[in-house]
Amino acid sequence: MGGKKAAPAPAPAPAPEPVVEVTPEPVVEEVVESVRARDENGHFIADDPSTPENEAWVGGEAPRRKRKLRRSK
Secondary structure: OOOOOOOOOOOOOOOOOOOOOOOOOOOOOOOOOOEEOEOOOOOEOOOOOOOOOOOOEEOOOOOOOOOOOOOOO
16 A cells, blocks of 8 residues: 555644623712811811811812702792
């Protein structure tokens, strides 16, 4: 017989890696209620108008005032 050897079978192609979709975590904004600042005795602390910060409120900002609804007469 001819003495020819058969060519080896090609190696199987590697399986593709699964695609993992990365979704960013939702940004959760913390809602902080405005609280009046108090001293050690529990008394309210007044705002010092000579400073740019509002010392009368924890966090430095006073809450927005709610609008009063007007009734028609």
